[in-house]
Amino acid sequence: MGLVASGAACWSGCRRTNQPQQQADGTGDRRQAPIAATVTVGMIADLVRTIGGPHVHVHQIMGAGTDPHLYKASRDDAAAILRADIVFYNGLLLEGKMSELLEQIGRKKRTVAVAERLPAEVLLSAPDAQGHMDPHVWMDVSLWNRVAEVIAEELADFDPVHADDYRAAAQPLRRELERLHQYGQAMMQCVPAAQRVLITSHDAFRYFGRAYQVEVEAVQGISTESEAGLNRINALVDLIVQRKIQAVFVESSVPRQSIEAILKGAASRGHAVVIGGTLYSDAMGPDGTYEGTYVGMMDHNISTIARHLGCDRVPADGFRGWRGEEAA
CATH class of the missing domain: 3.40.50.1980 (Nitrogenase molybdenum iron protein domain)
Structure with missing residues (x-):
């Protein structure tokens, strides 16, 4: 039954x-x-x-x-x-x-x-x-x-x-x-416009992109049930090489094989790209941790993305260390 x-x-x-x-x-x-x-x-x-x-x-x-x-x-x-x-x-x-x-x-x-x-x-x-x-x-x-x-x-x-x-x-x-939200806006504006490209495993960051003016690309669609096709992986490798993107990101709730395939593809074209960090997309961090709260989850995402895309003004403690002056 x-x-x-x-x-x-x-x-x-x-x-x-x-x-x-x-x-x-x-x-x-x-x-x-x-x-x-x-x-x-x-x-x-x-x-x-x-x-x-x-x-x-x-x-x-x-x-x-x-x-x-x-x-x-x-x-x-x-x-x-x-x-x-x-x-x-x-x-x-x-x-x-x-x-x-x-x-x-x-x-x-x-x-x-x-x-x-x-x-x-x-x-x-x-x-x-x-x-x-x-x-x-x-x-x-x-x-x-x-x-x-x-x-x-x-x-x-x-x-x-x-x-x-x-x-x-x-x-x-x-x-x-x-x-x-203001912290997210300030940190993403700190990233040089040409480097403001976020590549992730699946398409969970489109609202993030609209809110914080970041171009978002993903291997899979908005549901992880969609397949990561070879054509899509090759297209992202082309994008990374052409735009000289330095970092891509994996997600805590999604297998990382497709992102690793992108790294290998870029390497075969003579371009080094690294995994900038693990983002929380469809689930928060472990219970009892800062990242296991909504604020901590989004602070982690914003700070990790900004640091690895080129912002040099992300506070060491992220949102908890931000007093608003970085928005100036």
Whole structure:
């Protein structure tokens, strides 16, 4: 029996109310238990934890290094979704193999596809997307800042008793994201225009490119299910040699063979190019690390890209060491 079918069978036994549950404390008064929120990817889970605070218990399905395009939900994942009071996911088919399950659950309980709450005019499409929009909206920090507001308002509506707490928690987070976006703009503008070319394993950085004025090229399309063709690899080798690009980048959740093939191709043409670093694209860094937060993930990406593309003013501590003077 498939996961969707087994999830439906589990519904009557696993179901929980869509409203925050109440429990009694030692005085006999009623208080609200934490909301059970199930979240697909770390970039969303980090925001929900920050905004939800003590009022929300977050269960994150996909961890560090996990590719959401290819992830197949387990029975435990389906059960966690069914048990949740509210479910947050990206949408725009990021969670490709889980999309059917998430859509079916959305008919029965509160689910929030956060990227799909953004205005249509800010979304990007891609030639290989068959009419679908690019789901990697978190790569533009200013868009993810809007998602933080979506999450705060969804929690406030779902749990009005703590609405003020959710909105208050979102404010310092949104200010930090605004500064992080400014940091990204400053660091990319520091890179000489001719060197502002980002080559990665798959096409997850198009929002990054638009937000920070970087030309973006990738071996694979917006989904890692697409194949890395020899013609595409050869075309990127031509680009690297012609433009004298010095660095390309691998991703933590995508195999690096295609990028290594590009390095070999460039070497055979007499041009040395290095791997500038590992970027976090579809998943954050390990739990408990700075890179295991959304701010840390994007700070790492911005700082790593800027350093290896030629900016000589990236602070040693990245965003944490930036005071804004570098934007001048």
